[in-house]
Amino acid sequence: MSAPLVLLPSDEVPQDHLPTNNSNPLRLGPGLRILSQPSSKGSSHVLTATQAGLLTTDAKRNTVSLLSFPNRRYIPTVNDFVIAQIHHSSVDFFHCMVTPHTAHALLGQLSFEGASKKTRPMLKQGELVYARVQSVGVGAGAEVELTCVNPATGKADGGLGPLTGGMVFDVSTGMAARLIRASSSSAEHTDAIEGLVVLSELGKKLESLGGFEIAVGRNGKVWVDCSNAAESAVKVTVAVGRCLQETDQQNLHPHDQKKLVTKILRDMKLVS
Protein backbone atom coordinates (compact mmCIF):
# COMPACT_ATOMS: atom_id res chain seq x y z
CA MET A 1 0.00 0.00 0.00
CA SER A 2 1.22 3.48 -0.82
CA ALA A 3 1.56 6.31 1.69
CA PRO A 4 -1.63 7.10 3.62
CA LEU A 5 -3.66 9.80 1.99
CA VAL A 6 -5.95 12.16 3.89
CA LEU A 7 -8.62 13.84 1.82
CA LEU A 8 -10.65 16.92 2.65
CA PRO A 9 -14.02 17.81 1.12
CA SER A 10 -13.60 18.73 -2.58
CA ASP A 11 -10.27 16.89 -2.89
CA GLU A 12 -10.03 14.56 -5.87
CA VAL A 13 -9.01 10.93 -5.46
CA PRO A 14 -5.77 10.52 -7.42
CA GLN A 15 -5.92 7.94 -10.20
CA ASP A 16 -2.94 5.98 -8.89
CA HIS A 17 -4.71 5.34 -5.57
CA LEU A 18 -7.61 3.53 -7.21
CA PRO A 19 -7.54 -0.28 -7.30
CA THR A 20 -6.55 -1.56 -10.71
CA ASN A 21 -8.71 -4.68 -10.65
CA ASN A 22 -10.94 -4.40 -13.72
CA SER A 23 -13.06 -7.53 -13.31
CA ASN A 24 -15.67 -5.87 -11.09
CA PRO A 25 -17.08 -2.36 -11.31
CA LEU A 26 -15.51 0.02 -8.80
CA ARG A 27 -17.64 0.46 -5.70
CA LEU A 28 -17.65 3.70 -3.76
CA GLY A 29 -17.93 3.72 0.02
CA PRO A 30 -19.34 6.54 2.12
CA GLY A 31 -17.76 9.97 1.87
CA LEU A 32 -17.02 9.82 -1.84
CA ARG A 33 -19.02 10.89 -4.86
CA ILE A 34 -18.56 10.91 -8.59
CA LEU A 35 -18.69 14.17 -10.48
CA SER A 36 -18.55 14.61 -14.22
CA GLN A 37 -16.57 17.48 -15.61
CA PRO A 38 -17.44 18.75 -19.05
CA SER A 39 -14.30 19.02 -21.16
CA SER A 40 -13.43 19.41 -24.81
CA LYS A 41 -13.69 15.70 -25.58
CA GLY A 42 -17.02 14.84 -23.98
CA SER A 43 -17.05 14.64 -20.20
CA SER A 44 -14.62 13.07 -17.77
CA HIS A 45 -15.41 11.69 -14.36
CA VAL A 46 -13.61 12.44 -11.15
CA LEU A 47 -14.08 11.02 -7.67
CA THR A 48 -14.20 13.70 -5.01
CA ALA A 49 -14.45 13.49 -1.25
CA THR A 50 -17.41 14.98 0.61
CA GLN A 51 -16.02 14.31 4.08
CA ALA A 52 -12.59 14.47 5.62
CA GLY A 53 -10.87 11.17 6.22
CA LEU A 54 -8.33 8.55 5.37
CA LEU A 55 -8.59 7.01 1.90
CA THR A 56 -8.64 3.21 1.94
CA THR A 57 -8.93 0.80 -0.93
CA ASP A 58 -9.64 -2.89 -1.10
CA ALA A 59 -8.10 -4.39 -4.23
CA LYS A 60 -9.84 -7.74 -3.84
CA ARG A 61 -13.37 -6.38 -3.70
CA ASN A 62 -12.50 -3.38 -5.85
CA THR A 63 -13.82 -0.82 -3.39
CA VAL A 64 -12.59 2.60 -2.42
CA SER A 65 -13.85 4.36 0.70
CA LEU A 66 -13.08 7.16 3.07
CA LEU A 67 -12.60 6.47 6.78
CA SER A 68 -14.00 9.51 8.50
CA PHE A 69 -13.67 10.48 12.16
CA PRO A 70 -14.60 7.33 14.05
CA ASN A 71 -16.00 8.58 17.32
CA ARG A 72 -19.33 9.93 16.26
CA ARG A 73 -22.83 9.30 17.46
CA TYR A 74 -24.13 5.94 16.28
CA ILE A 75 -26.53 6.16 13.34
CA PRO A 76 -28.32 2.83 12.74
CA THR A 77 -27.37 1.10 9.51
CA VAL A 78 -28.90 -2.10 8.14
CA ASN A 79 -27.15 -5.32 9.27
CA ASP A 80 -25.29 -3.74 12.17
CA PHE A 81 -25.18 -5.72 15.39
CA VAL A 82 -26.32 -3.61 18.34
CA ILE A 83 -26.96 -4.08 22.05
CA ALA A 84 -30.40 -2.67 22.83
CA GLN A 85 -32.19 -2.20 26.11
CA ILE A 86 -35.91 -2.90 26.40
CA HIS A 87 -37.84 0.23 27.32
CA HIS A 88 -41.35 -1.19 27.34
CA SER A 89 -43.34 -3.74 25.41
CA SER A 90 -46.57 -3.47 23.48
CA VAL A 91 -48.80 -6.07 21.81
CA ASP A 92 -46.58 -6.69 18.80
CA PHE A 93 -43.29 -5.05 19.65
CA PHE A 94 -40.65 -4.49 22.26
CA HIS A 95 -39.66 -0.83 22.24
CA CYS A 96 -35.88 -0.67 22.67
CA MET A 97 -33.31 2.01 23.29
CA VAL A 98 -30.31 1.80 20.96
CA THR A 99 -28.87 5.27 21.48
CA PRO A 100 -29.81 7.76 24.18
CA HIS A 101 -32.14 10.66 23.39
CA THR A 102 -33.49 9.18 20.16
CA ALA A 103 -36.76 7.56 19.22
CA HIS A 104 -37.18 3.94 20.29
CA ALA A 105 -36.32 1.12 17.93
CA LEU A 106 -38.88 -1.66 17.40
CA LEU A 107 -38.16 -5.32 17.99
CA GLY A 108 -40.93 -7.72 17.01
CA GLN A 109 -42.26 -9.96 19.81
CA LEU A 110 -41.83 -12.93 17.47
CA SER A 111 -38.48 -12.10 15.92
CA PHE A 112 -36.55 -14.49 18.15
CA GLU A 113 -35.28 -17.94 17.33
CA GLY A 114 -38.10 -20.45 17.56
CA ALA A 115 -40.58 -17.90 18.83
CA SER A 116 -44.30 -18.46 18.33
CA LYS A 117 -47.45 -16.95 19.84
CA LYS A 118 -47.16 -19.37 22.75
CA THR A 119 -43.43 -19.60 23.28
CA ARG A 120 -41.81 -16.24 23.09
CA PRO A 121 -39.36 -14.51 25.42
CA MET A 122 -41.03 -12.37 28.06
CA LEU A 123 -38.55 -9.51 28.28
CA LYS A 124 -39.00 -6.97 31.03
CA GLN A 125 -38.10 -3.32 31.14
CA GLY A 126 -34.34 -2.83 31.35
CA GLU A 127 -33.34 -6.21 29.96
CA LEU A 128 -30.78 -6.43 27.18
CA VAL A 129 -30.91 -8.00 23.72
CA TYR A 130 -28.22 -8.52 21.12
CA ALA A 131 -29.96 -7.66 17.87
CA ARG A 132 -29.39 -6.93 14.21
CA VAL A 133 -30.72 -3.79 12.51
CA GLN A 134 -33.29 -5.01 10.00
CA SER A 135 -34.45 -1.76 8.45
CA VAL A 136 -33.97 1.94 9.08
CA GLY A 137 -36.84 3.28 6.99
CA VAL A 138 -36.73 6.21 4.58
CA GLY A 139 -36.61 9.89 5.38
CA ALA A 140 -36.96 11.77 8.61
CA GLY A 141 -38.92 10.30 11.48
CA ALA A 142 -38.67 6.73 10.16
CA GLU A 143 -38.68 3.83 12.60
CA VAL A 144 -35.69 1.59 13.13
CA GLU A 145 -36.55 -2.08 13.21
CA LEU A 146 -34.45 -4.70 14.95
CA THR A 147 -34.48 -8.47 14.77
CA CYS A 148 -32.91 -11.25 16.80
CA VAL A 149 -33.16 -13.88 14.10
CA ASN A 150 -31.84 -14.32 10.59
CA PRO A 151 -35.01 -14.19 8.46
CA ALA A 152 -33.48 -16.48 5.82
CA THR A 153 -32.58 -19.37 8.12
CA GLY A 154 -34.79 -18.76 11.14
CA LYS A 155 -31.69 -19.23 13.32
CA ALA A 156 -30.13 -16.78 15.75
CA ASP A 157 -26.78 -16.40 13.96
CA GLY A 158 -23.87 -14.87 15.80
CA GLY A 159 -25.33 -15.09 19.29
CA LEU A 160 -28.42 -12.95 18.70
CA GLY A 161 -31.06 -12.94 21.40
CA PRO A 162 -31.54 -11.88 25.01
CA LEU A 163 -28.39 -11.24 27.04
CA THR A 164 -28.74 -12.58 30.57
CA GLY A 165 -26.38 -11.79 33.40
CA GLY A 166 -23.20 -9.86 32.79
CA MET A 167 -22.77 -6.13 32.58
CA VAL A 168 -22.69 -3.47 29.84
CA PHE A 169 -19.84 -1.01 29.40
CA ASP A 170 -19.90 2.08 27.21
CA VAL A 171 -17.09 2.53 24.69
CA SER A 172 -16.76 4.91 21.76
CA THR A 173 -18.36 3.89 18.48
CA GLY A 174 -14.93 3.86 16.85
CA MET A 175 -13.67 1.38 19.44
CA ALA A 176 -16.77 -0.81 18.99
CA ALA A 177 -16.19 -0.93 15.23
CA ARG A 178 -12.55 -1.85 15.80
CA LEU A 179 -13.47 -4.65 18.20
CA ILE A 180 -15.93 -6.06 15.67
CA ARG A 181 -13.44 -5.90 12.81
CA ALA A 182 -10.75 -7.48 14.96
CA SER A 183 -12.95 -10.39 15.99
CA SER A 184 -14.75 -10.97 12.68
CA SER A 185 -11.57 -12.11 10.95
CA SER A 186 -10.38 -15.05 12.99
CA ALA A 187 -6.76 -14.96 11.83
CA GLU A 188 -4.47 -13.99 14.67
CA HIS A 189 -2.52 -11.31 12.85
CA THR A 190 -5.68 -9.23 12.24
CA ASP A 191 -5.65 -8.28 15.90
CA ALA A 192 -2.36 -6.55 15.35
CA ILE A 193 -3.69 -4.70 12.29
CA GLU A 194 -6.48 -3.13 14.28
CA GLY A 195 -3.93 -2.47 17.02
CA LEU A 196 -5.92 -4.43 19.56
CA VAL A 197 -4.19 -7.01 21.70
CA VAL A 198 -6.17 -6.27 24.85
CA LEU A 199 -8.77 -9.02 24.30
CA SER A 200 -6.35 -11.78 23.38
CA GLU A 201 -4.15 -10.78 26.30
CA LEU A 202 -7.10 -10.89 28.71
CA GLY A 203 -8.16 -14.24 27.26
CA LYS A 204 -4.73 -15.73 27.92
CA LYS A 205 -4.50 -14.41 31.47
CA LEU A 206 -8.05 -15.25 32.51
CA GLU A 207 -8.20 -18.72 30.98
CA SER A 208 -7.46 -20.34 34.34
CA LEU A 209 -10.43 -18.51 35.88
CA GLY A 210 -12.87 -19.89 33.32
CA GLY A 211 -12.57 -17.22 30.66
CA PHE A 212 -15.21 -14.64 29.81
CA GLU A 213 -17.76 -13.88 27.14
CA ILE A 214 -18.28 -10.57 25.37
CA ALA A 215 -20.74 -9.16 22.85
CA VAL A 216 -19.98 -5.92 21.02
CA GLY A 217 -22.70 -3.63 19.72
CA ARG A 218 -21.96 -1.08 17.02
CA ASN A 219 -23.83 1.48 19.13
CA GLY A 220 -20.83 1.70 21.45
CA LYS A 221 -21.82 -0.93 24.02
CA VAL A 222 -19.84 -3.94 25.15
CA TRP A 223 -21.54 -6.64 27.19
CA VAL A 224 -19.21 -8.71 29.36
CA ASP A 225 -20.17 -11.87 31.19
CA CYS A 226 -18.18 -14.34 33.21
CA SER A 227 -20.48 -16.96 34.64
CA ASN A 228 -17.83 -19.69 34.89
CA ALA A 229 -15.61 -17.98 37.40
CA ALA A 230 -17.65 -18.75 40.52
CA GLU A 231 -16.77 -16.24 43.24
CA SER A 232 -14.49 -13.95 41.19
CA ALA A 233 -17.08 -13.50 38.41
CA VAL A 234 -17.85 -9.90 39.30
CA LYS A 235 -14.18 -9.02 39.55
CA VAL A 236 -13.36 -10.53 36.14
CA THR A 237 -16.30 -8.73 34.51
CA VAL A 238 -15.27 -5.37 35.92
CA ALA A 239 -11.61 -5.96 35.03
CA VAL A 240 -12.43 -6.74 31.40
CA GLY A 241 -14.66 -3.69 31.17
CA ARG A 242 -12.04 -1.43 32.68
CA CYS A 243 -9.35 -2.69 30.31
CA LEU A 244 -11.55 -2.01 27.29
CA GLN A 245 -12.61 1.43 28.47
CA GLU A 246 -9.11 2.59 29.32
CA THR A 247 -7.72 1.30 26.04
CA ASP A 248 -10.41 3.30 24.31
CA GLN A 249 -10.11 6.52 26.30
CA GLN A 250 -6.33 6.71 26.21
CA ASN A 251 -6.01 5.32 22.69
CA LEU A 252 -3.35 2.89 23.85
CA HIS A 253 -0.65 1.35 21.74
CA PRO A 254 -0.54 -2.52 21.73
CA HIS A 255 2.55 -2.35 23.91
CA ASP A 256 0.70 -0.27 26.55
CA GLN A 257 -2.40 -2.44 26.28
CA LYS A 258 -0.41 -5.42 27.57
CA LYS A 259 0.93 -3.35 30.46
CA LEU A 260 -2.57 -2.12 31.28
CA VAL A 261 -3.96 -5.67 31.40
CA THR A 262 -1.20 -6.80 33.77
CA LYS A 263 -1.68 -3.74 35.98
CA ILE A 264 -5.46 -3.98 36.24
CA LEU A 265 -5.47 -7.72 36.89
CA ARG A 266 -2.89 -7.25 39.63
CA ASP A 267 -4.83 -4.33 41.14
CA MET A 268 -7.93 -6.46 41.33
CA LYS A 269 -5.96 -9.38 42.75
CA LEU A 270 -7.04 -11.72 39.97
CA VAL A 271 -3.57 -12.94 39.02
CA SER A 272 -0.52 -12.69 41.15
Add this chain to the structure above:
Amino acid sequence: MRDRLQTRYQVQAQLRRPIKERPAHEKSQRETTLLLPTLRTLKKLPNFYLSIVNMVGPIASLSQLNRADGSASYKCPATGYSILGAVNAPIELPARRDALKPEEATVEVFVKPGTTTAGVGERHVEGILRSVLGKIVLGREKGFPRRGVVLTLAIVGGENVERGDSANLSQYLTILPALLHAGLLAMVSASVPLSMTFSATLLGVTKSGDIVRDLSPTAAKAAVSLHVFAVSSKNHLLLNESEGRFDFDTWELVRERALSVCQGETAASADGDVTMGEGTASASLNGFIRETVEDQVYSDYAFKLDSI
Protein backbone atom coordinates in the same frame (compact mmCIF):
# COMPACT_ATOMS: atom_id res chain seq x y z
CA MET B 1 5.09 7.33 7.72
CA ARG B 2 6.93 7.76 11.00
CA ASP B 3 9.36 10.22 9.41
CA ARG B 4 6.58 12.30 8.02
CA LEU B 5 4.84 12.49 11.37
CA GLN B 6 8.01 13.46 13.16
CA THR B 7 8.78 16.38 10.90
CA ARG B 8 5.20 17.46 11.30
CA TYR B 9 5.51 17.46 15.08
CA GLN B 10 8.74 19.38 15.01
CA VAL B 11 7.30 22.05 12.78
CA GLN B 12 4.34 22.28 15.09
CA ALA B 13 6.52 22.73 18.13
CA GLN B 14 8.38 25.57 16.51
CA LEU B 15 5.14 27.31 15.68
CA ARG B 16 4.19 26.81 19.32
CA ARG B 17 1.11 24.77 18.56
CA PRO B 18 0.18 22.04 21.03
CA ILE B 19 2.22 18.91 20.59
CA LYS B 20 0.20 15.76 20.85
CA GLU B 21 1.97 13.48 23.27
CA ARG B 22 2.86 10.10 21.96
CA PRO B 23 3.70 7.07 24.09
CA ALA B 24 7.10 7.42 25.68
CA HIS B 25 8.70 4.46 23.98
CA GLU B 26 7.95 5.97 20.57
CA LYS B 27 9.64 9.25 21.29
CA SER B 28 13.05 9.22 19.72
CA GLN B 29 16.10 10.82 21.19
CA ARG B 30 16.59 12.79 18.02
CA GLU B 31 13.36 14.63 18.43
CA THR B 32 14.08 15.89 21.94
CA THR B 33 17.57 17.07 21.10
CA LEU B 34 16.29 18.95 18.08
CA LEU B 35 13.65 20.73 20.11
CA LEU B 36 15.83 21.82 23.02
CA PRO B 37 18.04 24.42 21.30
CA THR B 38 14.98 26.19 19.93
CA LEU B 39 13.46 26.54 23.36
CA ARG B 40 16.75 27.72 24.86
CA THR B 41 17.19 30.46 22.26
CA LEU B 42 13.66 31.55 22.92
CA LYS B 43 14.41 32.04 26.61
CA LYS B 44 17.60 33.96 25.97
CA LEU B 45 16.24 36.35 23.42
CA PRO B 46 12.93 37.83 24.50
CA ASN B 47 12.69 40.12 21.48
CA PHE B 48 13.05 37.24 19.10
CA TYR B 49 10.43 35.42 21.12
CA LEU B 50 8.01 38.33 20.79
CA SER B 51 8.41 38.47 17.04
CA ILE B 52 7.60 34.76 16.91
CA VAL B 53 4.46 35.35 18.95
CA ASN B 54 3.30 38.06 16.56
CA MET B 55 3.82 35.76 13.61
CA VAL B 56 2.15 32.85 15.31
CA GLY B 57 -0.72 31.24 13.48
CA PRO B 58 -4.05 30.18 14.89
CA ILE B 59 -4.44 27.14 17.14
CA ALA B 60 -7.17 24.61 16.52
CA SER B 61 -8.12 21.12 17.52
CA LEU B 62 -10.95 18.78 16.60
CA SER B 63 -13.35 16.43 18.38
CA GLN B 64 -12.81 17.70 21.90
CA LEU B 65 -16.37 17.30 23.15
CA ASN B 66 -17.58 13.77 23.78
CA ARG B 67 -21.32 14.15 23.48
CA ALA B 68 -21.54 16.32 20.38
CA ASP B 69 -21.38 14.65 16.97
CA GLY B 70 -18.51 16.90 16.05
CA SER B 71 -16.67 19.72 17.73
CA ALA B 72 -13.72 22.02 17.28
CA SER B 73 -11.93 24.69 19.23
CA TYR B 74 -10.21 27.58 17.54
CA LYS B 75 -7.99 30.25 19.01
CA CYS B 76 -6.58 33.17 17.09
CA PRO B 77 -3.65 34.71 19.00
CA ALA B 78 -3.61 37.87 16.88
CA THR B 79 -7.16 38.92 17.69
CA GLY B 80 -7.30 37.04 20.98
CA TYR B 81 -10.59 35.30 20.27
CA SER B 82 -11.16 31.72 21.34
CA ILE B 83 -14.18 29.83 20.02
CA LEU B 84 -15.64 26.44 20.86
CA GLY B 85 -17.95 24.98 18.23
CA ALA B 86 -20.18 21.92 18.32
CA VAL B 87 -22.22 20.36 15.53
CA ASN B 88 -25.07 17.90 15.83
CA ALA B 89 -26.09 16.36 12.53
CA PRO B 90 -28.26 14.88 11.22
CA ILE B 91 -30.88 15.39 13.92
CA GLU B 92 -34.65 15.42 13.84
CA LEU B 93 -36.00 18.95 13.91
CA PRO B 94 -38.99 19.69 16.08
CA ALA B 95 -42.22 21.01 14.57
CA ARG B 96 -42.19 22.22 10.98
CA ARG B 97 -38.92 24.00 10.63
CA ASP B 98 -38.09 21.82 7.62
CA ALA B 99 -41.05 23.12 5.62
CA LEU B 100 -39.11 25.78 3.69
CA LYS B 101 -36.88 23.37 1.79
CA PRO B 102 -38.12 19.84 2.40
CA GLU B 103 -35.59 18.26 0.04
CA GLU B 104 -32.58 19.63 1.91
CA ALA B 105 -31.09 19.69 5.37
CA THR B 106 -31.72 22.82 7.41
CA VAL B 107 -28.58 24.51 8.70
CA GLU B 108 -29.03 26.33 11.99
CA VAL B 109 -26.36 28.42 13.68
CA PHE B 110 -26.31 29.72 17.24
CA VAL B 111 -23.67 32.09 18.55
CA LYS B 112 -23.35 32.33 22.33
CA PRO B 113 -21.31 35.18 23.79
CA GLY B 114 -19.27 34.29 26.82
CA THR B 115 -20.79 36.67 29.33
CA THR B 116 -24.23 37.75 28.17
CA THR B 117 -27.20 36.46 26.25
CA ALA B 118 -27.25 36.67 22.48
CA GLY B 119 -28.50 39.93 21.01
CA VAL B 120 -28.79 41.77 17.72
CA GLY B 121 -25.10 41.45 16.85
CA GLU B 122 -25.20 37.70 17.32
CA ARG B 123 -28.35 37.38 15.20
CA HIS B 124 -26.58 39.32 12.44
CA VAL B 125 -23.49 37.13 12.50
CA GLU B 126 -25.59 33.95 12.75
CA GLY B 127 -27.25 34.98 9.49
CA ILE B 128 -23.88 35.42 7.77
CA LEU B 129 -22.61 32.07 9.04
CA ARG B 130 -25.81 30.30 8.03
CA SER B 131 -25.61 31.56 4.47
CA VAL B 132 -21.92 30.67 4.06
CA LEU B 133 -22.17 27.22 5.63
CA GLY B 134 -25.54 26.52 4.02
CA LYS B 135 -23.90 26.95 0.63
CA ILE B 136 -21.25 24.31 1.22
CA VAL B 137 -23.25 21.69 3.16
CA LEU B 138 -24.51 18.96 0.81
CA GLY B 139 -28.00 18.83 2.31
CA ARG B 140 -29.32 16.25 -0.15
CA GLU B 141 -26.98 13.43 0.79
CA LYS B 142 -28.47 10.27 2.23
CA GLY B 143 -29.96 10.78 5.66
CA PHE B 144 -29.90 14.57 5.51
CA PRO B 145 -33.08 15.83 3.79
CA ARG B 146 -35.70 17.11 6.25
CA ARG B 147 -33.20 16.86 9.06
CA GLY B 148 -31.16 19.53 10.78
CA VAL B 149 -27.50 20.46 10.99
CA VAL B 150 -27.20 22.47 14.18
CA LEU B 151 -24.03 24.41 14.87
CA THR B 152 -23.45 26.08 18.24
CA LEU B 153 -20.52 28.43 18.63
CA ALA B 154 -19.53 29.63 22.09
CA ILE B 155 -17.18 32.58 22.43
CA VAL B 156 -15.04 31.37 25.32
CA GLY B 157 -12.19 33.86 25.19
CA GLY B 158 -11.19 37.27 23.93
CA GLU B 159 -12.50 40.75 24.43
CA ASN B 160 -16.16 41.33 25.08
CA VAL B 161 -18.04 42.35 22.02
CA GLU B 162 -19.44 45.80 22.67
CA ARG B 163 -23.14 46.29 22.51
CA GLY B 164 -25.72 48.93 21.93
CA ASP B 165 -24.35 51.13 19.14
CA SER B 166 -23.18 50.85 15.58
CA ALA B 167 -19.77 49.71 16.82
CA ASN B 168 -21.43 46.39 17.41
CA LEU B 169 -21.34 45.31 13.80
CA SER B 170 -17.69 46.17 13.17
CA GLN B 171 -16.85 44.28 16.35
CA TYR B 172 -18.48 41.30 14.78
CA LEU B 173 -16.36 41.61 11.68
CA THR B 174 -13.25 41.07 13.84
CA ILE B 175 -14.62 37.85 15.30
CA LEU B 176 -16.19 36.55 12.07
CA PRO B 177 -13.14 34.67 10.69
CA ALA B 178 -12.67 32.83 13.99
CA LEU B 179 -16.35 31.86 14.04
CA LEU B 180 -16.19 30.69 10.43
CA HIS B 181 -13.11 28.55 11.04
CA ALA B 182 -14.50 27.01 14.23
CA GLY B 183 -17.79 26.29 12.45
CA LEU B 184 -16.11 24.68 9.46
CA LEU B 185 -13.81 22.51 11.57
CA ALA B 186 -16.74 21.37 13.72
CA MET B 187 -18.67 20.45 10.55
CA VAL B 188 -15.69 18.47 9.27
CA SER B 189 -15.34 16.75 12.63
CA ALA B 190 -19.03 15.74 12.55
CA SER B 191 -18.52 14.24 9.05
CA VAL B 192 -21.22 16.45 7.58
CA PRO B 193 -20.93 16.10 3.78
CA LEU B 194 -19.45 19.29 2.38
CA SER B 195 -18.83 20.33 -1.20
CA MET B 196 -15.65 22.19 -0.28
CA THR B 197 -13.72 23.71 2.59
CA PHE B 198 -12.81 27.36 2.97
CA SER B 199 -10.80 29.76 5.07
CA ALA B 200 -11.56 33.32 6.07
CA THR B 201 -9.47 36.34 6.92
CA LEU B 202 -9.95 39.79 8.37
CA LEU B 203 -8.09 42.63 6.67
CA GLY B 204 -8.12 46.27 7.70
CA VAL B 205 -6.97 49.37 5.86
CA THR B 206 -5.23 51.86 8.16
CA LYS B 207 -5.19 55.66 7.81
CA SER B 208 -1.85 55.49 6.02
CA GLY B 209 -3.30 53.05 3.49
CA ASP B 210 -1.56 49.90 4.70
CA ILE B 211 -3.42 46.64 4.58
CA VAL B 212 -3.16 44.87 7.95
CA ARG B 213 -4.13 41.30 8.64
CA ASP B 214 -5.91 39.95 11.75
CA LEU B 215 -6.46 43.22 13.59
CA SER B 216 -7.18 43.25 17.29
CA PRO B 217 -10.54 44.82 18.26
CA THR B 218 -8.82 48.05 19.33
CA ALA B 219 -6.84 48.29 16.10
CA ALA B 220 -10.03 47.59 14.17
CA LYS B 221 -11.68 50.69 15.67
CA ALA B 222 -8.89 52.88 14.33
CA ALA B 223 -8.98 51.32 10.86
CA VAL B 224 -10.56 53.21 7.97
CA SER B 225 -12.23 50.13 6.54
CA LEU B 226 -12.57 46.48 7.53
CA HIS B 227 -13.02 43.55 5.19
CA VAL B 228 -13.75 39.87 5.83
CA PHE B 229 -13.23 37.47 2.97
CA ALA B 230 -13.86 33.73 2.84
CA VAL B 231 -12.12 31.85 0.05
CA SER B 232 -12.94 28.23 -0.72
CA SER B 233 -10.42 25.46 -1.36
CA LYS B 234 -11.35 25.80 -5.04
CA ASN B 235 -10.59 29.54 -5.08
CA HIS B 236 -14.20 30.70 -5.03
CA LEU B 237 -14.92 33.90 -3.15
CA LEU B 238 -17.61 32.74 -0.71
CA LEU B 239 -18.06 35.79 1.48
CA ASN B 240 -17.29 39.47 1.33
CA GLU B 241 -18.27 41.68 4.23
CA SER B 242 -16.81 45.16 4.02
CA GLU B 243 -17.36 48.15 6.24
CA GLY B 244 -16.02 51.72 6.33
CA ARG B 245 -14.87 54.11 3.62
CA PHE B 246 -12.96 52.63 0.71
CA ASP B 247 -12.90 52.77 -3.08
CA PHE B 248 -12.88 50.03 -5.66
CA ASP B 249 -9.11 50.09 -6.12
CA THR B 250 -8.55 49.57 -2.40
CA TRP B 251 -11.11 46.78 -2.36
CA GLU B 252 -9.36 45.08 -5.29
CA LEU B 253 -6.00 45.28 -3.46
CA VAL B 254 -7.56 43.89 -0.29
CA ARG B 255 -9.18 41.06 -2.25
CA GLU B 256 -5.85 40.07 -3.80
CA ARG B 257 -4.24 40.11 -0.39
CA ALA B 258 -7.06 37.97 1.02
CA LEU B 259 -6.58 35.42 -1.75
CA SER B 260 -2.87 35.19 -1.00
CA VAL B 261 -3.49 34.88 2.75
CA CYS B 262 -6.05 32.11 2.30
CA GLN B 263 -4.52 30.25 -0.60
CA GLY B 264 -0.84 30.87 0.06
CA GLU B 265 -0.25 31.97 -3.51
CA THR B 266 2.81 34.04 -4.21
CA ALA B 267 0.82 36.51 -6.28
CA ALA B 268 1.35 39.29 -3.76
CA SER B 269 5.12 39.06 -3.90
CA ALA B 270 5.15 41.59 -6.74
CA ASP B 271 4.88 44.53 -4.34
CA GLY B 272 7.91 43.33 -2.44
CA ASP B 273 6.64 43.69 1.12
CA VAL B 274 4.99 40.31 1.47
CA THR B 275 5.02 39.16 5.05
CA MET B 276 7.08 36.13 5.87
CA GLY B 277 5.63 32.71 5.53
CA GLU B 278 2.55 33.50 3.51
CA GLY B 279 4.10 32.15 0.36
CA THR B 280 4.31 28.53 1.43
CA ALA B 281 1.35 26.20 1.37
CA SER B 282 1.52 25.28 5.03
CA ALA B 283 1.42 28.90 6.15
CA SER B 284 -1.72 29.71 4.19
CA LEU B 285 -5.01 29.47 6.03
CA ASN B 286 -6.35 26.72 3.78
CA GLY B 287 -3.14 24.83 4.49
CA PHE B 288 -3.69 25.37 8.18
CA ILE B 289 -7.22 23.90 7.98
CA ARG B 290 -5.82 20.92 6.09
CA GLU B 291 -3.04 20.33 8.61
CA THR B 292 -5.41 20.51 11.56
CA VAL B 293 -7.70 17.90 10.00
CA GLU B 294 -4.80 15.68 8.94
CA ASP B 295 -3.35 15.74 12.46
CA GLN B 296 -6.65 14.59 13.88
CA VAL B 297 -7.06 11.82 11.29
CA TYR B 298 -3.50 10.63 11.90
CA SER B 299 -4.00 10.48 15.67
CA ASP B 300 -7.42 8.79 15.37
CA TYR B 301 -6.09 6.16 12.98
CA ALA B 302 -2.66 5.80 14.58
CA PHE B 303 -3.38 2.10 15.14
CA LYS B 304 -3.95 1.62 11.43
CA LEU B 305 -1.00 3.71 10.26
CA ASP B 306 1.48 2.12 12.64
CA SER B 307 1.07 -1.22 10.91
CA ILE B 308 1.78 0.14 7.42
